[in-house]
Amino acid sequence: MFTISSSTFTNTISSSFPSSISSPIFSQNPIFHTTLFSKPFLFHNPLSIALRKPTTATVFCKSSEASAESEEPSVPEDEWLQKLPEKTKPLYSHSLPCIEAWLKSLGFNQSKDDRAQWFVNKPDWHAHLSLDATDIYIRYLKSGPGNLEKDMERRFSYALSREDIENAVLGGP
Incomplete structure (x- = not known):
């Protein structure tokens, strides 16, 4: 699992928008404010399912000599x-x-x-x-x-x- 601490996200909206936009609306409801993430935010690794033991399969390839032969099943x-x-x-x-x-x-x-x-x-x-x-x-x-x-x-x-x-x-x- 990955953890993101609360200090990772900051309120960058007020610094990137003009003061007329950021002052009344965004000061009351900031998108990523440190108080919204008081606990570490956990993400599950989407690849953790793929970390299971892989199954194996046997693949048989014909040689160039065998390709000249008939491709019929072995049953006569x-x-x-x-x-x-x-x-x-x-x-x-x-x-x-x-x-x-x-x-x-x-x-x-x-x-x-x-x-x-x-x-x-x-x-x-x-x-x-x-x-x-x-x-x-x-x-x-x-x-x-x-x-x-x-x-x-x-x-x-x-x-x-x-x-x-x-x-x-x-x-x-």
Whole structure:
């Protein structure tokens, strides 16, 4: 704690203002007068809370060699494929790692820039798939093989079964 003695504050107002201002008003009610602080004024140190024993955390950094490797969790995707619910269950009942493993098994590749974007190159068409908050969007690209006149987009609700979405997506444009 910090203490401020009563002698620290003085009535400096009367010396800094003209006498017409300081005489009647400020002589009766001085702002910092020594009689107002008869006891030491205590301030609590705002940093005293931070003086507790700090908690430690371990931070792991990848070396430059490890950055070339995959950034996937250590659990193999085959394990997530085994944890997939039945094909007839709605997709919203699947965990995200299960959905990602399922998309990889269908031939989709995840974007490194945006983890919600997936790409697939089939012999007859190319597409981008996006996992949105409420729906799955797939855009079949006219730049890929096939005879699309323009990009074609479809939207599927997570309430549809995995089997239905798989059949619709892999059916192509």
